[in-house]
Amino acid sequence: MMKDFRAFVMRGNVLDLAVAVIIGAAFGKIVTSLTDDILMPIIGKIFGGLDFSSYFWRMGAVPANYAGSLTDYAALKKAGVPLIGYGAFLTQAVNFLIVAFIIFMLVRGVTKAGALIEREAQRLKREEEAATPLAPPAPESAEIAILREIRDELKARPRV
Template sequence: MFKEFKTFIMRGNVLDLAIAVIIGAAFGKIVTSLTEDILMPMIGKVFGGLDFSSYFVVLGEVPANLQGSTDYAALKKAGVPLLGYGEFVTQAVNFLIVAFIIFLLLRVVNRAVGMFEQEKAPEAPAVEPADIQLLREIRDELRARRP
């Protein structure tokens, strides 16, 4: 069983997947920072200058020690039911950024593969129509009969 597992792990696809997961995790942190530290503050400025991720609606009882609090993280940690639409918008922007970057990467890869395929495949000679081939054979036969 260990030998089968070793064979499975050493296949190229599994190693490629492991590398992709590691790079994806690091890329996710970069996108999260871009969203939370650069984009969302600008969007928050447009929508009133507040931290956009702290936009929420309280749906239940708030503990006495947190009455009047506008700290989304503290209320959430205390177990208060919240409709955190600001955090949802932040995550949606995160998703759109990742999806757009993946789209751009796939577009570049598809173009590169297309260019490679064009270079790799030699151009096949054009097939002559049958009547042209027949006429060439007749011409060659007539030339061969001449003294």
């Protein structure tokens, strides 16, 4: 069983997937930073607040022993107050759109490059076929020549 597992893990597809997951995780952190630290403050400023992730609706009562701010989303959430954090959701939605757009552009580029390579390969094949002279037909063997003569003589005889 361990031998089969080792063979499975060492296959190219599994290693490629592992590398993709690691790079994806690192890329996800970059996109999260872009979203949280650059884009969402700009969007928040447009909509009247600097911290867009603090936009929420409180759905229930605040506990009596809560001493924090009533506008602090993280503290209210930690205290167990039921909240709808639409700002945090919108932040994640923008994060997703950025990642989806980048993946779209990557796939689009790879597809265009593949099509370009395929067209170039077809063009080179056509050029090669056009440049290659046609080989002269092989000389006829003696047996074939004799058989043709017999056929022709049989055709020439009058029918009885």
